[in-house]
Amino acid sequence: MPTAYRASIVHCLGDPGESGDSARYEYFVDGALVVDAGRVVAVGDATEVLGGRQDVEVVDHRGKLLMPGFIDCHVHFPQVDVIASYGDQLLEWLEDYAYPGEARYADADYARSAAEFFLDELLANGTTTAAVFATVHAHSAEALFEAASTRRMRLVAGKVLMDRNCPENLRDDAESAYADSKRLIERWHGNGRLGYAITPRFALTSTEAQLAAAGRLAGEHPDTWVHTHLAENDNEIAEVRKLYPWSPSYLDVYDHFGLLRERSLFAHCLHLGDADRRQLHEKRCSVAFCPTSNTFLGSGLFDLASMRDAQVRVGLATDVGGGTSLSMLRTMAEAYKVLQLGGQSLPASRALFLSTLGAAEALGLDRHIGNFLPGKEADFVVADPAATAIGARRDTQLETIEERLFALLTLGDDRHIVATYVDGRRVSG
Ligand code: GUN
Numbered sequence: 078m079p080t081a082y083r084a085s086i087v088h089c090l091g092d093p094g095e096s097g098d099s100a101r102y103e104y105f106v107d108g109a110l111v112v113d114a115g116r117v118v119a120v121g122d123a124t125e126v127l128g129g130r131q132d133v134e135v136v137d138h139r140g141k142l143l144m145p146g147f148i149d150c151h152v153h154f155p156q157v158d159v160i161a162s163y164g165d166q167l168l169e170w171l172e173d174y175a176y177p178g179e180a181r182y183a184d185a186d187y188a189r190s191a192a193e194f195f196l197d198e199l200l201a202n203g204t205t206t207a208a209v210f211a212t213v214h215a216h217s218a219e220a221l222f223e224a225a226s227t228r229r230m231r232l233v234a235g236k237v238l239m240d241r242n243c244p245e246n247l248r249d250d251a252e253s254a255y256a257d258s259k260r261l262i263e264r265w266h267g268n269g270r271l272g273y274a275i276t277p278r279f280a281l282t283s284t285e286a287q288l289a290a291a292g293r294l295a296g297e298h299p300d301t302w303v304h305t306h307l308a309e310n311d312n313e314i315a316e317v318r319k320l321y322p323w324s325p326s327y328l329d330v331y332d333h334f335g336l337l338r339e340r341s342l343f344a345h346c347l348h349l350g351d352a353d354r355r356q357l358h359e360k361r362c363s364v365a366f367c368p369t370s371n372t373f374l375g376s377g378l379f380d381l382a383s384m385r386d387a388q389v390r391v392g393l394a395t396d397v398g399g400g401t402s403l404s405m406l407r408t409m410a411e412a413y414k415v416l417q418l419g420g421q422s423l424p425a426s427r428a429l430f431l432s433t434l435g436a437a438e439a440l441g442l443d444r445h446i447g448n449f450l451p452g453k454e455a456d457f458v459v460a461d462p463a464a465t466a467i468g469a470r471r472d473t474q475l476e477t478i479e480e481r482l483f484a485l486l487t488l489g490d491d492r493h494i495v496a497t498y499v500d501g502r503r504v505s506g
């Protein structure tokens with residue numbers, strides 16, 4: 078029997094843009110989302126959708142806000158151990174915290190329990206899909222895929238490739254990187270809701286031979302993802318220039334090795350020019366905007382307007398542990414502040430887009446997830462803007478959905494996530 082979830086419902090049909098165009102989202106004050114066998118059947122006003130139907134079971138979330146599950150476009154699962162480490166910029170932070178933390182994942186049991194912890198935290202925060210870096214250890218990616226499979230989550234992940242400029246105990250090499258990734262692709266890519274991302278950490282930690290191996294894999298498996306970092310920090314960019322003096326730009330390093338194509342996903346992209354953005358667009362690449370990380374590591378301010386003007390797909394991302402929260406609500410709030418500092422703005426409806434449909438587009442998954450069009454997979458989240466005392470007080474003053482959503486994302490975190498559903502089943506809350 079189908080199930081109807083009754084609540085206030087909001088979902089995006091397109092990018093509401095900097096003006097928050099209300100034609101790009103739908104809002105039903107008293108709405109119903111009908112789900113059958115893990116798929117969306119219908120969404121709309123409760124009276125219209127439910128009509129005289131007797132053949133549905135109704136789950137009552139009235140007074141709450143029901144939205145598509147959040148999508149985190151870039152996050153490091155082993156960095157749940159080093160989140161909130163004090164005081165460094167990127168390259169020092171990697172040396173001091175990220176690499177020592179990731180070295181613990183040589184222990185497969187440790188990796189397995191961290192993967193379970195990480196995914197349960199995502200779900201508690203209303204995040205139903207993510208693009209995830211594991212560690213250099215193939216078993217860390219195995220552990221994550223196993224845990225995601227148990228939870229029936231749609232997840233994109235990969236083993237990190239790194240064979241220079243990092244601690245010895247975290248190095249693979251070009252051949253083992255290729256062989257391990259290939260084996261993981263064969264085992265996990267397209268297995269249920271899982272997808273594989275070829276994951277060179279960044280240009281600084283791979284030899285040219287390894288980037289070439291990654292490019293070969295990307296060519297042999299065109300429907301996998303390529304997931305890496307780009308132009309995050311000034312010192313990183315200077316080092317890339319030294320290591321690849323022949324390359325006209327940082328982005329061209331990746332292009333040279335065949336890593337720019339549909340389903341290539343670049344985290345950060347703070348220090349780029351118009352030519353880079355054109356290149357990203359022409360090669361159909363996507364970008365992850367990581368606001369809490371960019372402020373925490375002092376990396377810079379993302380230019381959303383220029384990226385969207387260049388028609389590059391952008392999804393929002395936490396980048397934990399450079400980022401400071403797994404909550405996409407907290408991340409939306411920080412995105413708003415980052416854009417304010419850059420003289421731009423972010424209506425709540427666009428923040429929602431960047432965390433749902435826009436993120437699904439950035440991952441090339443919008444056929445499956447991102448909003449409530451009939452036939453899409455039923456991943457959704459129920460939030461309570463009044464879950465905290467200050468939220469409840471503020472909520473009494475609000476009228477429009479833009480206002481209500483904005484207060485929710487500005488004040489919200491996992492306390493506001495009442496329930497998370499994956500594949501039509503309640504998995505958290
Ligand atoms: N660049 C290369 N590795 C990392 C990482 O782990 N975090 C961030 N924020 N940037 C990176």
Ligand code: ZN
Nearest residue numbers: 151306344396
């Ligand atoms: Zn990152």
